[in-house]
Amino acid sequence: MLEIKNLHVAVNGQEILQGIDLAVGAGEVHAMMGPNGSGKSTLARVLAGQADYEITAGQVLFQGRDLLEMDPEERAREGLFMAFQYPVEIPGVSNTYFLKAALNAIRKHRGLQELDALEFLKLVRERMKLVQMEESLLNRPVNEGFSGGEKKRNEIFHMAVLEPTFAVLDETDSGLDIDALRIVADGVNTLRGPGRGFLVITHYQRLLNYVVPDRVHVLVDGRIVRSGGKELALELEEKGYAWLDGMAPEAPPKQTPEVVGA
């Protein structure tokens, strides 16, 4: 579903990502861990389509299509979702009503009929439950005055409404206490399914106790230095990132045959 091939990304002339290879199949949850400055957020933002990054080599295919050629809104309409690490506050724009415009843009792109206000509100009421979203946050301007935890839950709420085929969660767990973390994790787990892929970017292993990944990759200095199963996350937790210092990137693991179709 998502294939990253030899991706090199520079910012202000400095190379941050130095040849990323990654393949996430439909229904799979991959975790990307790494110390600060490893390039995790750069990867997330490049996937989302943020403008300040220079792609110096490589490509990204999303459902077989060239992702890097698409505008951010096109990526969303094709089914990509990004839960931001620092969701921006947007005064004057209702959290609910802008989502309606977004969902309808996505539905229109897919040839589906747009939802009217009543139908949309019905959908929202249903999806709110997934992240235990308070009614009061529905009508507030997007993220305005939301606590850190509320902002992260709001990201998952958006995901629940927009029903993407692939979601990138950029440090969704940072700044959350254990209760908020569980709510976010429950939301993500409810949305897991055979037709959906996830790339969970995280610094700490804690989230991965609740959102159990199929594969774990470790990013250091812009390269994936290790990949493994969920145990790798536990090993890292135990030994710390310093364990990986000086480690050369492993040869990429033998690729399993691609699961075709999404």
Place this chain on the structure above:
Amino acid sequence: MATTLETPATGVAADAKSGFLADWERFTAERPRHEPAALTTLRRRAIERFAALGFPSQRQEEWRFIDFAPLARLVFRRDEAEEFAPAEAEVAPHRIPGAVELVFANGRYLPQLSRVEGLPAGAAVTGLADLLARDPERTLPLLGRYASCERHPFVALATAFLADGAYVELPAGAVLAAPVHLIFLSRGDNDPERAPAGALVASFPRVLAVAGEASQLTLVETYAGDGAYLTAPVTELVAGPAAVVDHYKVQRDSPEAFHLATFQLQAERASAPSSHSLAFGGGLVRNDVNAVLAGEGVDCILNGLYVLEGRQLVDNHMRVEHAAPHCGSHELYKGVLDGHARAVFNGLIYVHPGAQKTDAKQSNRNLLLSRHAVANSNPQLEIFADDVKCTHGSTVGQLDDDAIFYLRSRGIGADAARSLLTYAFASDIVARIKVEAVRHDLEEFLFARLPKGEVVRQAV
């Protein structure tokens, strides 16, 4: 279609000022015999002041952002032959259902298109010329009392040519729930370069509104028109003690029009006046908004929204005078500028020596949507009391790129995202408009003006 005009006895005017001076003599000679002497005296004083002041120059601080030279070279005429006689179809789009409405064409009152019903006892909503003929004592002591023609050339000019307009009065304790709506339509020539025989139409609408003690009034003024013309309205609004007055000015003149207005608010003790200025039209617009807080305990709100494109210029010139203690004034003016538009905001807060416990807030925020739009924002504080709170702030900025990206990342297209954020910027001013028809029209205007407005309509 050519129109024949009497040329002044002195010959064809060379420029606007000499044209007005020559025309004034004729205008005065043609005044009805019953014109009260006091009014003639006022008009004479006014034309003398206009003659002395002339058109403003950019060397004057108050006028430094507007070049009046091109306007001063034009020739103007009044619509004496009453050429502009709008039909109901032209008035209808502006009407507010249920309002008490007076309609004017090039400054002339049209009773047949006006609707005056359901007024409380003792209240008046009437054409000014009629009232000056029937009962001059009712208005004369107040006309020109607050908007002085001594130092302002356009108040002087408008007062010199004072002929018609609106008079609104609510007696003490009267509550008028329906808005009083004054519709000023103008029709001018479409080619400003025409020879003097086709000079541009100028009109001088005058409004005098008096809200008695503890009364409640909602007053809406709409300015709209076609073609090239000059309109120089002067509105004097008196909020009596403890009166609650909500004033709205909707300015949707044609893009070729000159709109040079003065709004003068006199607020008495414990009154709660508000004024909302919505400016979308006109080519050259200058709004002088003057509020004098004359009694204790006044709470005055001045809001404004200007949405400009093309080569429009709107200059909002505010003067709030705290002349008594314990008064509050809150100004919030927001601008959305596209194309090569230009906005000027000058906000003077003047606090008299005895005006202790003044609470004055002023904020001007400008959103630039294009590289060529320009906003000048100049707050001025002159504070002569020592126990006051005065804050002011100005911003000139662009849309937040992070916010645009966030909306796009959710599937909203780039144009729609920008429009959504632009609408959001204006939305607090929109929300403060209590007259539903005015607020609705403003929303519709914004949806029509903004790219992908239909998406914005769904999302708000």
